[in-house]
Amino acid sequence: MAALAVKLSPEDIEAIADSLAKRLERGFKGKQSIMPAAFKAPGAANYVGVSRARFYEMLKQHPELNRLAILNGSTRLWPRAVLDQWLQEQQGQILCRSNQPCPRA
Secondary structure: OOOOOOOOOHHHHHHHHHHHHHHHHHHHOOOOOOOOOEEOHHHHHHHHOOOHHHHHHHHHHOHHHHHOOEEEOOEEEEEHHHHHHHHHHHOOOOEOOOOOEOOOO
């Protein structure tokens, strides 16, 4: 297949950009992403910025985090607001995997 060389003027580029912007705007209207009010464990892990395995370690290390979950049948859910509050409370506390304060360098 042969390559196609096309020279575009600044006006052409601007017209293409405007057209693309309008198409994108039409495509995204009414499709705003919705943040869930509560998360299952994998979503909660993602929300707080850790792997799923690390989140399960945190649940063992911090029983209070486990108790903050609400039950929906047999499914545990962590409300976003609860995770935000818990993270605020943990701010400034650097814990090693053993749940003990990490030695400062």
